[in-house]
Amino acid sequence: MTEPQPARRGRIALTGAAGSLARDIIPHLRRCGYELVCLDQAEPADPMGCEWVIGSIHDADRLREAFAGCAAVVHLAGIPLEASWEEISRTNIDGTQAVLEAARAADVPKAVLASSIHATGYTPVPAEGDLLPDDVPVRPNTFYGVSKAAVEALGSLYADRHGLDVVCLRIASRFARPENERMLSTWLSPADAGRLFEAALSEAAKGFRIVWGVSRNTRGYLSPDGGRAIGFFPEDDAEAYAGELPADAAGAAQGSEWDRRCIGGVFSSPEPPMFSPRA
Template sequence: MTETTHVARGRIVLTGAAGSLARDIIPYLRDRGYEVLCLDQAEPADPMGCEWVIASIQDRDRLREAFAGCAAVVHLAGIPLEASWEEIARTNIDGTESVLEAARAVGVPKAVLASSIHAAGFTPVPHRGETLPDDVPARPNTFYGVSKAAVEALGSLYADRHGMDVVCLRIASRFSTPQNERMLSTWLSPADAGRLFDAALSNAAGGFRIVWGVSRNTRSYFSREGGRSIGFHPEDDAEAYAHDLPADAAGAAQGSEWDQRCIGGVFCSPEPPMFSRQA
């Protein structure tokens, strides 16, 4: 088993800290003893007991100031669904480069990057009994998926060229409970999201790696090897909610068809869910 050591229960900085994923994991990380510095463009009504830096991830000077002295950066900031290429490239790709470069400039040794199942979304759903390795090749299903493949590529570059310890987490379906039949395979519970990021921060092996972000689902078709290698041991199983899903939980016919064909589900369809700033 890989030895793990927590990041000295030290100070970490988390971008996109006002988002929903951050709200899942910040309390967990604080309970584990991390001092979390939150960075976002606006502070939420509940600061969760953390110090906040209000800044854009494009503001490199502010990033360097915020990152100085931190043991790790957890990068969550970005557009979370499909959008125009201009928006996706500026925020998700250029923004990640900005974060990694600021971390490198001030000597932050570790980065945990939020990737997505959609980086490999057009990968066919495997046959029963087969599993997909954590580093299955990128087959993005949207501009959003392309941006997450680019996040992984940037992480690999900064690990190999600059010696940074980088873990990319291919997060699947993170919801409070499974919403449809596909999520009985792809669900990541809020509690397991906390365990996932804690494990990624705790792992001391170094280098670059990609890890699936999925709970311990009975119907999962994702390898657990990458998770085990960083000490991620999910505890929740979507199967506990299977009987609570309505009979038509797979969604519209189009959604059901794509859910059965590709791991990225309806995001692989001609009309993937779009990001709305009003949502």
Template sequence: MPQRILITGAAGGVGTLMRSRLRRPDRTLRMLDVKEVPAAENGESVEIVEASVTDTEAMVRACSGVDAVLHLGGFSRENGWNETLSVNIDGTHSVLDAALRAGVPRVILASSNHAAGFRRVAEAGDNGIPADAPPRPDTYYGVSKAAMEALGSLYHSRFGMDVICVRIGSCFERVRDERGLELWLSPDDCARLFEACLSCPSPGYRVVWGISDNTRKTVSLDEARALGYEPQDDAEQFADEVTPNTKHEYIGGPFTTTPLGEPN
């Protein structure tokens, strides 16, 4: 059956990486951002929407006829409190409210490891820090992701919407530092995880860690695997390329010492 997926933040880093990886012959990607999104090419089934996630009425229109929303929009780094509140928290509320009003049954929310950045690496144990570990945000940005998860829980419990929150580790083509050897989520594995989130029957409300099957992982993959996620990549392939860092006590790494509210 043909499927239409709305992707917010489509011009951002993860949105750009996912565009080709989530393409399917029977799927239309509705790409939304306040920034310019490249037009469809090579026979892509792509719809471009210029709108802000903070504009609820625009979001309702964008959600029309959509089977699921992949919410990647918002600031991806630390920012001032007012900006973070407006875009990351109010914006998530707008997305969920619009999805509800448009009758969208499933929303996938891009949370972050920074929602639990003050969890100690030593908590990992044999299976890693579980995905349902209570939030311990490390920044205003982390607070916004903890709020995102709470809003997702509310919309599931109140309205029966399927909501999956993915605490993304570090999604880039290559690992950038030693901490990334623990938290890397390869773009290919990211797409595999989102596909699992899209296809899992009746997931309800879930929080899962978004990482690859890294040799040095400090967070659990059990919850993501329960959705049908089968990671195939390992950050260890970059171990000889990264510069060793001072050992970090918390999974949030340098975010735990980033001045609050200062863009980084």
């Protein structure tokens, strides 16, 4: 017997669609019934059943072509770690403005933007039991974090000036599984990443919003309120992996002083992880 197909829910464009975050969410969105137009500078070996447009986010004509007839744009393209100001500003800031402008020109009503916990990475880890709201003020810990604060500011501008619905997702620690003490609080599982973007594309996500991208972690300190408001109900808990993490001399899960001091962890240190482009 042929399995029933999900009801079609509209055409969605994704930038940075060959990246690791996209590989987490594309299968989920396809199962939800979305038709996906994927844009990147090269098509991956596995096209994942999607239509691909090869081009740069700085190519306005290519963007408008890809965005034509779309109900939303999911903007994932960008440098994912620290880099020089020239690289970060051109790719993450100028690139986001180009994507939003193309969405406006193509009459796309919604944009979902990948922001980051590092937009406010110098925010202190709160006391046990306290939760940080989704819109805690920006305190970027790197040029990368500055770029994500700019992504949120651009989203706010295009929402207010041009009437786009814009959802900025402050992605916390998106890994296959938590890797250190900090991630027991900040982990976003691949499955919950799919649920997060599904919720951001829903009718409940109207206007301008900032939402934490984090799983349902027992030790979590990032508020779930913004996610709940748009229908994001994560299911995974980093605590399931707590016993598998390497322990330090005191028997606790390994983590640096920066992990315990700032929500951005080691990105807040004098030597944050640097981006190394593929050869």
